[in-house]
Amino acid sequence: MTPPRRPGAGAAKRGALACGLFLLLLALLAAPSASAKLPDPPKLSARSAAVFETSTGEPLYGVGAGERRLIASTTKIMTALVAVDELPLDRVCTAASYRPAPAETQIGLRAGERMSVRDLLRALMLPSANDAAETLAVCAGGSRQRFIDAMNAKARRLGLRGTHFSTPVGLDSTSNYSTAADLARLGIALRRDRFLARTVDMPSATLSTGAYPRTVYNRNLLVQRVGWVNGVKTGHTNAAGYLLVASGTRRGLSFVAAVTGTPSEGARDADALALLRWAYATHRFATPVRSRQVFAEARLKHRPEDEIALIATRTVRELIRRDERLRVVVDAPAELQGPLPRNAVVGSLTVRRAGRVIATVPLVTRTAVPEVGLLERAADAIVRPGSLIAIVVVIGGATALLLRRHGARRRRSRADMEAA
Structure with missing residues (x-):
């Protein structure tokens, strides 16, 4: 007689199978398609460019990324890094004697005016004020040259082999240069400092110290226009062209792109943004373990x-x-x-x-592995299928031997009786 079927057993199995298939389908849909063609790197107007992943420092793509070029005010990324190494944010510095050319960007620091390092760094990174750069250099280094020496020492520590500084400001000089790859690495280094990372992500800031309050605005327009762009620094001179070190964070990924020698602000922004978007479209983090x-x-x-x-x-x-x-x-x-x-x-x-x-x-x-006792090991040896067969064979063999011996004795005894 066929045993009665447990109510709901078939439905439960079918439900479990359907659930398993559904989870498998979700996994297949969530996994990136190996056959899907990824976009090619963008075409750029920049003379050189590079894009890196921030947490690993891994280079993803570059165009002339190792070529040495004039870098204009992207120099100030290193100025900021050395300044935060040497000066507390609440330190007050006296404005250095600096005579900017009419076309230079400045916040109008007056000789002897006192401003906090925090505000000087915001003036340095947002509007790219040259007088703030000069003041930070003298305040942190004691002299302009000692500060420049510190900039180059830090470049060596960061492994920036294609970089050399001769100014904290970034005005054109044949001995003040870097590469797109090194600028991207500088951008990564800056973003590791919490205060500087917050600063370069600000559309504007009010400087409350100094002779009077000043409101300054970020020259990196991508910070204002693209929600996930969060830095880092612009640069421009006639000889260097337009430069931008741009960073972005979304979907748990952070990238830094550097472009140099672009013909206009629009081309600069378009190139940097295209590189960041390409990086997001083509790369992901996998966590197999x-x-x-x-x-x-x-x-x-x-x-x-x-x-x-x-x-x-x-x-x-x-x-x-x-x-x-x-x-x-x-x-x-x-x-x-x-x-x-x-x-x-x-x-x-x-x-x-x-x-x-x-x-x-x-x-x-994951847990401690206990020692199994002697009796338990012996019992395990007995109950194992191979062990049982061996025991049966041994017992069978011994029984057969005994029977043969017993038969032999009986035959001898019978022979003796017949002989008698």
Whole structure:
């Protein structure tokens, strides 16, 4: 007789199957299509350009990115970095003696006027005031030349091999130069300072110290026009052309683009924005491994019904193109024998990108592995299928031997009786 079917069992299975298929469909839809063609890098008017991912410092694309060029007021990114290294924000500096040319940008600092470092940095980074740059240099370095020496020392520490400074202001000089790649790296360094990152993301600011309040405006118009653009610095001279180091953050990704030698402000902004948009369209972060994530389970030797979870010790997060995939290879034992402490290393994960190993992560036990007692091990040995067969064979063999010996004795006894 067929046993009665449990009510709802078929519906439950069908529901579970439908749920599984739905989750699989969601996963397929969420995953970027490997066959989708990614956009090509944009065509630029800039003489040189570069775009980098901020958290990793990884270069993504460049045009003449290593060529040395005049950099105008993007020089002031380094001026700001050295100033915050040397001066507290609340320090008050006395305006340096500086005679700007009529075309230079300034906030009109008067000789002897006193202004806080905080306000001087805002004047430096937003309207690009040359008198603020000169004042910060003398205040932080004691002299203009010592400050320039500090700028070059910091460039060496940051690994900017295509960069040299001869001014804190950025007026044209054959010994004041950088590359698009180095300018992008400078932009990344600036964004790591909380005050400077907030400053370059401001459309305007009011300087409350000094002889009178001043309101200054950010020359980087992308900060005002594009919500996710958050810095960094413009530059322009007739010889250098129009420059921009632009940064943006959205969807958990941050990029910095640098363009130099563009023919106009409009072309400068369009080039930088195109590079940032291209970076977002073509790159993503993948996290194939998360810390404490279970990647395998091992049976406990002599107690196979118990399983020990094996977990990763750290997270692997990799910037990749949207059409790339990462592969995780697990090397883990199927069985473990205790005692082992919690977090004992018993295996490993290998993360591969296009066949190349990019990370190796230890696999450890999530819990301690107990020692199985002697009696339990003996019982396990007895109940194992192979062990039972061996026991049956041994017992059968012993029984057959005894029967043969017993038969032989009976035959001998019968022969003796017949002989008698």
